[in-house]
Amino acid sequence: MGQDDLDVFVLTDEEGHEHHFVVLAEIEDGMKKYWICEEIMMDEEGQIEQFGDIYPFEVKEAEDGGLYIDSVQSEEEFERVSKAWEELLEKDEELRKLVEPEDHQHE
DSSP: GGGGGGOEEEEEEESSSSSEEEEEEEEETTTTEEEEEEEEOOTTTEEEEEEEEEEEEEEEEETTTTTEEOOSSSHHOOOOHHHHHHHHHHHOOOHHHHHGGGGOOOO
């Protein structure tokens, strides 16, 4: 999967700073859906400069049918989603290669 294949979205924090993320995987746990996302740093041309930390977000549906994401609220829920992510990485070699640091080199 190349850089051009990644879907990027932006979240703005409480201080007005923008953070760019890519969705690595979607995990369903009971009645909830989660996106496992990696933060990316972009240069002025919109190219990925650097990859950052990986975060789980809960995906929720708004009344109008649109989607929005929220941070995982409890430590128990975070641990459960993290475990599911680790299991997914063990099973999916392509995904594992995508998140390994040596694969985040730029040409």
